[in-house]
Amino acid sequence: MSEKKKNKTFKYWVGRIHLWLGLISGLFVCFLGITGCILAFEREIENVSQPYRNLAVQNKALLPPTLLKQIADKALPNKKAHSINYQPGKTAQVVYYNFDPEYYYIVFVNQYTGEVVKVKNMNDDFFRIVIMGHYYLWLPPAIGQPILTSATLIFVLLLISGLILWWPKNKAASKQRFTVKWNAKWRRVNYDFHNVLGFYITWVIIFIALTGMVMGFQWFAKSVYFVSSGGKSLIEFKETYSDTTRNAKLAINTSAADKIWLGYLKADPEFKGSLDVHVPENEKASIEIAKNPDPETYWKSDYRYFDQHTLKEIEVNHAYGKLKNTTVADKIYRMNYDIHVGSIAGLTGKVIAFFASLIAASMPITGVLIWIGRSKKKKKAAANAF
Structure with missing residues (x-):
């Protein structure tokens, strides 16, 4: 032949x-x-079509996260707040997200006055609906x-x-x-x-x-990490917890989140990115702070965790810790979503x-x-x- x-x-x-x-x-x-x-x-479309997301920077003190949470809780009772997001030029967002029972809300609050601007059920949001189709075909995740x-x-x-x-x-x-x-x-x-x-x-x-495929198949995500790390296994994200062994009667110390948040503001008063604060839901939960210098992407976020009772930092060894401690493989893993949507290269990439x-x-x-x-x-x- x-x-x-x-x-x-x-x-x-x-x-x-x-x-x-x-x-x-x-x-x-x-x-x-x-x-x-x-x-x-x-x-870009949300910023234009949803004006309640935008708020001019004012020469006033920001309200602390626990106060924003209390205000949002009154507007959305019987739900547990997941995080509070601050970003210059944007309305503060108090996010309510839960698996069982399932719900996803965002309460938009003026971080200077405490006024509730918008209570939004994200399950009715157009882009959220499209995302659920894009990820799951509007079927249960295990099937779609x-x-x-x-x-x-x-x-x-x-x-x-x-x-x-x-x-x-x-x-x-x-x-x-x-x-x-x-x-x-x-x-x-x-x-x-x-x-x-x-x-x-x-x-x-x-x-x-x-x-x-990295987002859809765990075996593929682990394989990519294994190759990019030179043979190391992916360390999966795990919740961090505050130390309650010394005193079983410890109460939730929500004010600790305000202290840590205030420390961030004093350390970097000119910060232009976004700051996510996770107020503890119970006496065992830790306080998570995510500081992102570039809100258009996710991979640069610096994640830190603190004990709500001692305010001591809790070190982690997975990819979602301090950016300076991440390996090349961790960074590639973090970049996955930003590469997927093109935002890794800014507007040109999109x-x-x-x-x-x-x-x-x-x-x-x-x-x-x-x-x-x-x-x-x-x-x-x-x-x-x-």
């Missing part, structure tokens, strides 16, 4: 695999691409997430097989692999669109797909992610059109043979 025939046979089977994988995952890929486009500029992540895995295989099929046989053929022949018939334009734009977006969408998702959503459609066209051509050729 000649080398040429071998290559043809190999590409033939790659083409068949590409076709069937595309037919299996096409609807899911299209869905993920469209919802990904919607979510690309979520924050494996379905979509499996479709993403198939899409990665499609990208690889697509590159093999795209690869030109010679220099003459390579000229047609990088440009779309817009003045040709629509079938040719569609073919070029699928192949040429598919090639260009592969180098972006592969990162979006792989980071999606624009790239938007168009990559849009083109990815079109790939199943253009692919099906190519398949239909070829099927009709084969049937016509078979009919003419008789």
